[in-house]
Amino acid sequence: MKRIRDAVRRRRAANAGDRNTPExxxxxxxxIAELRSEIDELRRDSARIxxxxxxxxxxxxxxxx
Incomplete structure (x- = not known):
């Protein structure tokens, strides 16, 4: 869950800066790929539980x- 909070914080910080640059x-x-991976991991954990x-x-x- 820490990674999700970190991603949200990065998003908020990035929104303050430049818009649609390629970078x-x-x-x-x-x-997005990292978050999808984390969601998949949480789903696997939930199934195991x-x-x-x-x-x-x-x-x-x-x-x-």
Whole structure:
């Protein structure tokens, strides 16, 4: 999450400066790619957590039976 906050802070700082220069567009594209990568990582983590949650409850149910 720190990377997301850093990206937002960079965005706000960059908005104060020059507009649509090729360098700025390239930087924005890199930041978007980084954020997409982080979102994908969070989705994978979330899926793993859901799998572990299901496994724990399956095991608890087995113990009761």
């Amino acid at each position: 700025r567009v390239a930087r924005l594209e890199r930041e 859901a799998e572990l949650y299901d496994l724990v409850f399956d095991r608890l149910r087995e113990r009761r039976d």
